Amino acid sequence: MSESNGISSSAEGSGVDQERYLRLFEALSPLVAAQSVDDLAKAACSVVSELLEVQACSMFLAEPGGDDLVLKAATHIEPDSWSEIRISRDKGICGKAFFSGKPVLLTSEADFAEFDMEPRSELGQASCVVCPLFVRGEVRGIINIANPLNGRVFTARDVGLIEAASRVISGGILNAVQFGETVQIHAQLESLFDNLHIGVLALDRDLRVTHSNWRLRSLRGDPDSLVKGRLLSEVLDPSLYCLTRRLIRDSLKSRTVEQDRIDGRMGDKSRMLEITVSPAGLGGDASTECLIMFEDVSLDEEVKRLREADSLKDGFLRLISHELRTPLAVIRGTLPLMQTCCAKDNEKSEQMLNKIESLVKNNVSKLTGIVNSIIDTVEIENGSLKLLIKDADISEIVRSRIEFAKLDSEAKDLAWEINLDDSLGPVAGDETRLSQIVFELLSNAVKFSPRGATISVSTRRDCCDYVLRIANGGGGIAPERRDTVFDKFFQIDNSSTRAEGGCGLGLYLTQNIARLHGGSVAIVDGNSDETVFELRLPFAMAEEALG
Amino acid sequence: MGKKILIADDEEDVKVVVQLFLESKGYDIVTAYDGLDAMDRAREENPDLIILDVMMPIIDGFEVCKKLKEDPGLKDIPVVMLSASSHAESKQRGIEVGAVEYIVKPFDPEKLQAVIESILK
Structure with missing residues (x-):
């Protein structure tokens, strides 16, 4: 048995090897862009087995959070059963490569015997190389090539090639893992974006929609409708379009956030909407020119209206409880005076009666004035005050x-x-x-x-x-x-x-x-x-x- | 000669109607048109009782009452407050500043008379 420290530099030199390296890189490079580890493993095993002319190539990856290595791909096993095949990460040849982080080459019966293994003729395995796969500096799996008893026996050159291949494949695994994470983050952001209680539209410079969220589409009455790619004028009711257009113009001109409220229609419903336009300086998204946010503030407006109505009511109550009292006090006060006057019948009573009459008249007219003011106010408030011009x-x-x-x-x-x-x-x-x-x-x-x-x-x-x-x-x-x-x-x-x-x-x-x-x-x-x-x-x- | 009562109210009509009523009951009436005038008239006339409106310009009835109670020469003159406010805090304030009685407008003149009689007895 040979270990990598003894064989690592042996693949250098010959033109044949160099050509194989190049072909290997050429064939593996596109795999780096694979979006899933499974696709990558399958393609990598087939490339390696073909270019290295080996009978079998397989790839195992560590199970996240588990102790086993799970088969991701193998050229000699039916794909249906790949996911069922697991091996322990701390046993056997694979375990040695996994834990040592170095390639293991087995070429003789003695080498296999060291792992208590017979060369397995039924799999044709008489010679094999197991090479670790590194992702972010840690061993995450292994790649394994094997030849049958009557096949070519692997040498240090094969180890060098498989090591080189494993570096490219490791890069591909990292990329696929990151892609998966990005997809997940994207899905989370998308979900956050959709769950905003504010409707959002992103527009390009032609005022075409580049993004919209669920809230925006549901404000429009149909969350499943296709908004992307449509012009702003097609997406908004004309009652909203003009104001929004003006806000966009102002916002892009001054590079400021512009905001206004409008009573407009959205989704066949009249709403009080607060529209906010923000010029987009979105990193990397050059296609988006500005963001428009629509918030339904109908309820706020309703609360404001009710508060005003409530304060009007308070005002009327204060008025009635306070300002009506004084003229009433005067009128009330004249009653015993009238009795006194009626009891006597002289010139003085006559004068007193005149005085009483003027007091009552004056204060009745004050009361009438207050009542009329209340009626006029109500009519002005509801717009029903009519003028005879x-x-x-x-x-x-x-x-x-x-x-x-x-x-x-x-x-x-x-x-x-x-x-x-x-x-x-x-x-x-x-x-x-x-x-x-x-x-x-x-x-x-x-x-x-x-x-x-x-x-x-x-x-x-x-x-x-x-x-x-x-x-x-x-x-x-x-x-x-x-x-x-x-x-x-x-x-x-x-x-x-x-x-x-x-x-x-x-x-x-x-x-x-x-x-x-x-x-x-x-x-x-x-x-x-x-x-x-x-x-x-x-x-x-x-x-x-x-x- | 009847007892002398000072009526201070900026509402001319209220002042007149109270004046006419109390005069008919034999009281001698002097009047003031605002808080400051009320202080001056109280010093000049030395009345037996003062009827103070709460809401008056310059200084309000509460303030007038407080000043009267701080003046050694005037502090013994009983004060009745008249107010268009029926709030409990307002009544409380009237008593705190030293008024004997707090009457809410519109009031029964005969009840006012009864209050005055019981105070001046």
Whole structure:
């Protein structure tokens, strides 16, 4: 028996050997690309047995986690039974090669006897070479060649050749193992990708789909549909396509992530979708230009809507429980006074009754105002507030509302500075609604002016707009807080500045009604101690033409 | 000469109706239109009882009551609070700052009268 250390260099030299080496490499090289170990083993055994002109060639690999070597291929055994043939990795000739990591050459009966084996004539085995296969620096299996009693007896040259072959085959095994691992990782990634709760589309530069995940396909209504290779415009509903196209353009232009929400159709269902476009810098995947993610946020939007509805309800409850109490208290308070008046019948009772009547009227009208504000708010919220539009004499409306507001301001000793341009008008609008919002702005000025202050009212033309400016001496409002006064149920909650209650709907309604007229209400800059509201309304067409 | 009551409420109508009612019951009424005015009027008029609205501009009723109780010359004047808030915390706060009674709007004027009578007895 000879061992590899004695034979390793013996294959060098002769031109015949060199040619066999080359042919062996040539035949084995394509096997390196094999994707499975089984395919590789089968092909390798057949190449080796043919090129080395041996009777039998077999290959065993260690069972992962087990003690045996399992037959992967053999030229002299039927493929059906390969997987059933196992040998112990720590016994016999194969065990020696496996554990020593070196080739074993047996050429004589004495060599076989060392392993308690007879040369097995029924397999024709009179001479054999067993060579270990290394993968990632560890012995993972063996390759074995054998010739019958009457066949050629192997020499060190055969050992050299089989060693060389085993290195190529080992490379092939490593590659096949890695391929299997890659396939597994790929399958895991694919599964992760499919299990994302966000629908994902990857597009190439022609906006054709290169990848899509299960969620995306199921959002479209058919998880099994073929999306790959189709144009984005064919995959998305037109309601989504335009926005997505714009996001892609912006994203690719600035190389940034772009995001927007849209109420669109996907899979025959209207959904609120959050679309995110990310430019792809995917390593190695040059075909993908960008990634688009679709998240169904309909539920988020629904929750938001319900929260708003809930806060509206809270607002109404607060309103009813708080703001209705004061006028009710006044009306309730007049009842015993009436009894007193009825009991007596003199001039003083007469005066008292007049006073009571005005108190009741005033407070009934306050209650009515609150109820109307609630109804108007509901109508604005659900879009059912209707305007009766005609040419409205806005100058007359403003003048008459100022007279009413003056009555309210008497108790606070307010002064009025009025500067109206009576030549202005008309505006296109609903007279009742215009009266309502003008009066709201005026009474707001009265409410928030301290005693003895001056309210300035002026009107002017600004291009196509009629502009009403109302300044009160109630102190300025910081620019960043100006928009919030128009919020629903807004109240200046600081009791030190709260001159008077109110249902917190007045300015909200005023702004919305002005908008329905194509106009606006805003707080504009004024002196530091005054708050200036400006109402703008577009002139009616006739006036516009004259102007 | 009847007992003198100071009514402080920024709601003109509430103030008037309480004033008319209490005057009809023989009380002498003085009024204040906000928290600061209430402090001034209390010092000037030295009333027998003060009716304070909670929600008033400048300083609210709770704050006025607290200041009254800190003033040695005014701390013995009993205070009744009137409020549009029926919250328990609000009532609690009224008692904490030293009010004798906390009445929620809308209220029965006769009950207010009964409360006033029992305090001034």
